[in-house]
Amino acid sequence: xxxxxxxxxxxxxxxxxxxxxxxxxxxxxxxxxxxxxxxxxxxxxxxxxxxxxxxxxxxxxxxxxxxxxxxxxxxxxxxxxxxxxxxxxxxxxxxxxxxxxxxxxxxxxxxxxxxxxxxxxxxxxxxxxxxxxxxx
Amino acid sequence: xxxxxxxxxxxxxxxxxxxxxxxxxxxxxxxxxxxxxxxxxxxxxxxxxxxxxxxxxxxxxxxxxxxxxxxxxxxxxxxxxxxxxxxxxxxxxxxxxxxxxxxxxxxxxxxxxxxxxxxxxxxxxxxxxxxxxxxx
Numbered sequence: 001x002x003x004x005x006x007x008x009x010x011x012x013x014x015x016x017x018x019x020x021x022x023x024x025x026x027x028x029x030x031x032x033x034x035x036x037x038x039x040x041x042x043x044x045x046x047x048x049x050x051x052x053x054x055x056x057x058x059x060x061x062x063x064x065x066x067x068x069x070x071x072x073x074x075x076x077x078x079x080x081x082x083x084x085x086x087x088x089x090x091x092x093x094x095x096x097x098x099x100x101x102x103x104x105x106x107x108x109x110x111x112x113x114x115x116x117x118x119x120x121x122x123x124x125x126x127x128x129x130x131x132x133x134x135x136x
Numbered sequence: 137x138x139x140x141x142x143x144x145x146x147x148x149x150x151x152x153x154x155x156x157x158x159x160x161x162x163x164x165x166x167x168x169x170x171x172x173x174x175x176x177x178x179x180x181x182x183x184x185x186x187x188x189x190x191x192x193x194x195x196x197x198x199x200x201x202x203x204x205x206x207x208x209x210x211x212x213x214x215x216x217x218x219x220x221x222x223x224x225x226x227x228x229x230x231x232x233x234x235x236x237x238x239x240x241x242x243x244x245x246x247x248x249x250x251x252x253x254x255x256x257x258x259x260x261x262x263x264x265x266x267x268x269x270x271x272x
Contacts, residue, residue: 006247024211024218028164028173034261037164037173037207039220071173075160080246082160084175110216111142111267125170131247 008132015085015128019072020044022085027051027121028069029091031062042070043107048122049087052107052115063091063119070121083130087123094118144268151221151264155208156180158221163187163255164205165227167198178206179243184258185223188243188251199255200229206257219266223259230254 010018019025027038038059042051049070053060068091075082094117109115146154155161163174174195178187185206189196204227211218231254245251 006245006249006251023213024209026162026173026207026209028171028205030171034224035164035166035171035203035205036224037162037205037222039207039209039211039218067171069164069171069173071162071175073160073162073175075175075246077159082175082246086173088170088172109142110211110218112270113142115142134248 006131006133007129010083010085010128010130012126015126018083018128019049019085019087019123019126022072025049025051025070025072027059027063027091027119028071029062029066031058036062041107041110048120049089050107050118050120052109053093053117053119054113054115055117057117060093060117060119063121064093066091068121070123080133081131083128085126085128087121088125089121089123091119091121094120142267142269143265146219146221146264146266148262151262154219154264155185155221155223155259155262158208161185161187161206161208163195163199163227163257164207165198165202167194172198177243177246184256185225186243186254186256188245189229189253189255190249190251191253193253196229196253196255199227199257202227204257206259216269217267219264221262221264223257224261225257225259227255227257230256 040051073084176187209220
């Protein structure tokens with residue numbers, strides 16, 4: 001299905017699958033009345049997007065009980081191909097004690113420091129797009 | 137300068153330089169009362185972030201005369217290194233007739249279709265972060 005010239009809508013299953021396989025995504029939210037985007041390394045656990053943050057950080061405060069956007073994408077500059085998935089949902093800061101199982105490893109923050117807060121985003125809407133090129 | 141454990145603040149010059157050298161960035165804005173993030177291929181022209189969109193698209197409408205976030209980043213999963221730059225500024229939809237010079241080529245949309253609208257973001261705030269690892 002073409003949603004825009006040159007962009008194809010992914011199936012919901014495909015979008016969920018790409019979201020589940022991603023490693024680095026970007027959180028979009030409002031910070032002090034201004035829009036902001038922060039990259040995080042994340043995992044999908046029981047259908048929720050989960051990442052660690054430092055307690056007391058600006059991101060932690062902004063992400064607690066608000067509706068946020070979460071985006072993951074991949075591009076190849078050589079053949080100008082690429083896809084992106086956008087998830088929207090309510091986020092909540094929780095304690096990491098609730099996170100168990102094999103996903104724990106992929107949640108380990110890439111940045112050093114005391115990142116013991118966990119943000120969980122429950123995605124209500126997940127959609128994906130892919131660049132399509134007409135056969136030349 | 138450490139802004140958060142494990143994250144170092146880039147100098148403003150460094151942040152501007154990384155922004156100017158990027159190819160794909162992400163626009164964060166509000167779309168129908170919901171936060172959204174869209175990837176675009178872009179160029180920096182006379183200090184402004186510029187990308188093409190399709191006239192009449194949802195992104196075009198949402199980006200006209202609003203304050204938006206724009207993010208660019210790069211990561212290496214193997215050594216868990218990476219940086220990101222966040223720009224915030226007012227965006228405006230203009231006609232592409234105003235765009236001239238060598239930057240025209242890098243503005244060519246990766247997706248096919250009629251992308252003759254141009255969005256220009258004049259960044260008022262530009263900041264950057266880099267993951268730093270303590271020597272082990």
